[in-house]
Amino acid sequence: MRIDGTMISAFIDGELSDEETSFIEDALMEDKELRVELEELSKGHQIAVQDLSEALSSPIPFELITAINNSPDSQPANSTQKPYNFSWVAAVVAALFLGLFGGSYTASLRGEVELASTPDWISDVADYHRVYSNQVRHLVEVMADEKDHLETWLTNTIGTDVNVPDLSDHGLTFQGGRLLVAAGKPVSQLIFTDVSGQVVALCLIKTDSPNANFKQHSIEDFSLVTWGGGSGNYVVIGDKDRSDLLEIAQSASRRV
Numbered sequence: 001m002r003i004d005g006t007m008i009s010a011f012i013d014g015e016l017s018d019e020e021t022s023f024i025e026d027a028l029m030e031d032k033e034l035r036v037e038l039e040e041l042s043k044g045h046q047i048a049v050q051d052l053s054e055a056l057s058s059p060i061p062f063e064l065i066t067a068i069n070n071s072p073d074s075q076p077a078n079s080t081q082k083p084y085n086f087s088w089v090a091a092v093v094a095a096l097f098l099g100l101f102g103g104s105y106t107a108s109l110r111g112e113v114e115l116a117s118t119p120d121w122i123s124d125v126a127d128y129h130r131v132y133s134n135q136v137r138h139l140v141e142v143m144a145d146e147k148d149h150l151e152t153w154l155t156n157t158i159g160t161d162v163n164v165p166d167l168s169d170h171g172l173t174f175q176g177g178r179l180l181v182a183a184g185k186p187v188s189q190l191i192f193t194d195v196s197g198q199v200v201a202l203c204l205i206k207t208d209s210p211n212a213n214f215k216q217h218s219i220e221d222f223s224l225v226t227w228g229g230g231s232g233n234y235v236v237i238g239d240k241d242r243s244d245l246l247e248i249a250q251s252a253s254r255r256v
Contacts, residue, residue, distance in 0.1 A: 003027060003034065008041055036120060122226060122235055124182035125203050126219040128189065129237050132178075133199040140176030140191050150177050154188040160206040160231045162188045165255035170248050172200055200238040200245070202252055207233050214249060225249035229256075 001023050010016050011024050028035050132139065142150040147164055154162040157179055164174055172192035180187040182205060190202045210228025217224040224237045225245045234256070236249040 121182035141178035143176040158186040165252045204232045
């Protein structure tokens with residue numbers, strides 16, 4: 001039995017047979033990628049249901065009622081003319097729904113698609129950043145004045161060279177770093193702050209297939225830029241309102 005996106009969606013909606021449900025449940029126990037796909041589809045499903053629920057609970061616009069009543073296809077029950085054309089009304093409802101709610105729904109769906117295309121480890125990094133970027137006294141595990149020790153420790157732990165880049169020309173001051181675990185692998189996290197106290201982190205994970213292209217992502221309140229080089233993949237992460245992350249990432253790529 002082959003598991004595809006349609007089958008997973010049916011599993012989420014409870015539309016599978018007992019045999020098919022048991023088959024997917026067994027597969028989920030063994031396949032991490034399948035569990036991730038299920039989680040991502042579930043998130044998109046929840047957002048779609050919430051948006052639709054909010055739309056349906058809103059008052060019916062007067063313009064829609066007027067359009068339906070004035071339709072040549074809408075006639076009294078005892079009329080000899082052709083019957084009520086539900087498909088026409090459905091089209092009006094759909095058009096009006098998209099006009100009123102399509103922007104927010106499309107934006108949320110776009111966000112889910114973008115999240116689904118984000119590598120697993122990047123989502124984990126965003127979760128860590130959400131916690132650590134709010135710290136003050138414990139912002140880092142190893143302070144900046146132990147940079148040499150930090151680089152050696154992280155290099156030996158994650159299995160590829162970790163070097164602290166000078167990003168002062170971007171108004172960033174190195175504060176130190178720590179070790180993370182993302183997608184089941186060790187990850188180095190180097191922390192920088194700007195004059196306003198906003199935190200920007202540079203993270204590195206070892207890989208045999210680095211993706212050299214710079215790619216911008218958005219996860220909830222954060223913006224990220226990913227790229228690869230040597231034997232590692234990198235990500236720079238900061239607040240969503242930052243407009244200089246790509247430039248920071250490009251500078252870091254030349255200095256690590």
